[in-house]
Amino acid sequence: MEVDCIPFRKTGYFSQLICDYLDQKEELKPFYNRFPLLENFESQILEKQKNYNPSHRSVLVESLKSQYKGFNVSETTQENIDLLLKDTTFTVVTGHQLNLFTGPLYFLYKIVSTINLVSELREKHPDFNFVPVYWMAAEDHDFDEINFFNFEGQKVQWNVDASGAVGRLKMDGLDSVFKTWTNKLGNSIQAERLKELFQKSYLESGNLAKATRFLVNELFGQHGLVIVDGDDSELKRLMIPFAQKDIFENIPFKSVSESIGQLEKISPNYKIQVNPREINYFYLEEGLRERIVEGDGVFKVNNTEIVFTTNELRDELTKYPERFSPNVIARPLYQEVILPNLCYIGGGGELAYWLELKSYFDELDVTFPMLLLRNSALLMTQKQADKVRKLQLNSSDLFMKQHSFINKKIREVSNIDIDFGPQKKYLEEQFQSLYELAKNTDPTFLGAVKAQEVKQKKGLDTLEKRLLKAQKRKLKDHVVRMAELQNELFPNQSLQERQANFSQLYLEMGEDLIPQLMASLKPLDSCFSILRY
Known part of the structure; x- marks a missing residue:
């Protein structure tokens, strides 16, 4: 491919906040740890190595082995999973929703950016190991955001009644989507491969999380990509002390609210991407993902009859951490507690809300990752x-x-x-x-x-x-x-x-x-x- 490049600011498609971040505007420096330059990664490695709990590595690897059961794991991916046991191994992470058949094209750009950065880090720092990770947003519950993709200007949509975490959704109704879409593909070699990918991913998998894992593994497994599903009881057990700080002390609500106020003072044109809640966790069961709210001295699960006293909720969190699902504010912290991560790669909207979170990480003594805007491209x-x-x-x-x-x-x-x-x-x-x-x-x-x-x-x-x-x-x-x-x-x-x-x-x-x-x-x-x- 021939490549031309224009500054993000000149495209007119990126916010002032992101453009100012890319320009390393002085006033924004308190809101991130290190800017993602190749020479800055050594300091990030040393900080994360010192601050990451080494006992989390074995839990992470065992969970990954369990999550990959029944899947064809490439030799490179298996090596990367095993490498995560070593204290010289670090990750670069991107995350995304479980969009039908990957959704928009930039899904690929996110993962390509992640794999390519890992390659650069390996060359620059041969004494360390680096693993590319895709974090599946399997617990999101906004089905309408993920139930379609666009093909040749038309929407290919999966219509089914859905509730709860999307990763747990069964594949009901996707056979008709498959038939409608494949009628438009023709019979070329490429078309037959696409049909095979869709069929094996969505018509032969038990739920949407497994379907997405299969598809992404088929597309990127040979490059060593490791796929993590945060909807995992053992991984969530590591989250308990941080969830307690959120639910019972409202730490992120206080610190993130303060950061938002500081950002607004820098420029009235900075669009605030997300606002924290007093409690940034949902209660999660089959077909249910509803906010936990406090009121009248008890904790309630929105739109249900479920109620806990403080002691009952503490006990529930300790016994059943898998029933607690972080929202958009708490999920980044969960990710960084679980993974020996150096850098998060995301779109402009994602980086905008990450820039609200550093003081929250600092208060809980969790290393804040470097933030890299993913590659964007126009193909012609x-x-x-x-x-x-x-x-x-x-x-x-x-x-x-x-x-x-x-x-x-x-x-x-x-x-x-x-x-x-x-x-x-x-x-x-x-x-x-x-x-x-x-x-x-x-x-x-x-x-x-x-x-x-x-x-x-x-x-x-x-x-x-x-x-x-x-x-x-x-x-x-x-x-x-x-x-x-x-x-x-x-x-x-x-x-x-x-x-x-x-x-x-x-x-x-x-x-x-x-x-x-x-x-x-x-x-x-x-x-x-x-x-x-």
Whole structure:
């Protein structure tokens, strides 16, 4: 693949908070531990090695062996699981929901970023071992966020009544989804492979967590990826003391709320991604995942008749930790307690809420991981790249809102000048003389002069818009081709990676897709990649 790169800030698709973080803005430094530069990892390794409980390694490895029972484990993945027993082994983690058939394309980019960073760390620090990890968000309960993927502009959706943790969902109804979708695939070698992947993942697995493990293992197992399901009783047993601090002392609610207030003071444009609750745990049973709330001296499970006294809830947590499910605030801490982790790789929204959490980690003496924005990419065919060249477009132009994108290009290709900026500037200079004249003659005329200036500027704006509209009609073919190209590359006026599913690209590239992504995406480059294939 040929690769171009543009700064994240110039795309217009990333928040001010994330752009400021990538620029290492001084005011944001208290909200993270170390910036993800290759030279900073040695200090992170030493800190995590000192602060990570070594007894957690054996629990982690035994749980992983149990979770992988019945799956075809690659030699590389098995080696990585065994390496986790050593105190010189560390992880790089990404996490994601259990989206149907991986969901949006960026799911692949997350994992590719993780595997590629591990490769760089191994080369830089040969005395240590590094393991890429995908943490499955198996306990999420928002089924509507994960029950579909987009294929060639159409939604492929799994419709079934669902409640509780999505990882435990049975595969009811997916046979009809399979039939509907595969009718669109054709009979190429790549199409047959996609059909096989879907069938073995979703029609031959017991639940959604197992289906996702099978699929991701098929796609990335040869690269040594280790898949962790946090919905595990033995792993959650390690979480008990931290859950107690949350449920009975409300520590994250206090510390995260304070961090949010500090972030808002830095800039009113920083969008707060998540807000903490007094208790950041759900009660989890089959078909049930509801918030635990405190009131009237007791603890209740929302929308149920389940009630605990303080002592009863402490006892429940100790005996049945698997019944307690961390929310978006508590889950990152759970992950970092379980894993000897150095770095979390996520999207802009994820990093935004991680930046709220450092003081919470500090208070509980858990090492805060480095935060790396995952790779983002726009993939275009050579044919599309040729269209970009023929239309004399810059890659960065494609990221503009379509109205601005077309107007900018029309001005560039037009044989007349439709930028009235100079005329407006000249008009302002002329009115300055009139302001001076009015001020020295009769100051009450200043308002009339201002009104006349506004009127004439408005007239120029109207004329400029009419001329631009006329040029669009004149250059209609050019406008149509530009709009069609942008719509191909930015479906629904959104980033391709947030809309398309990997299956579309797999139909064209087959088994070369993931190797080419791995060869092209550099996790520490900190820019948006444009890949031509």
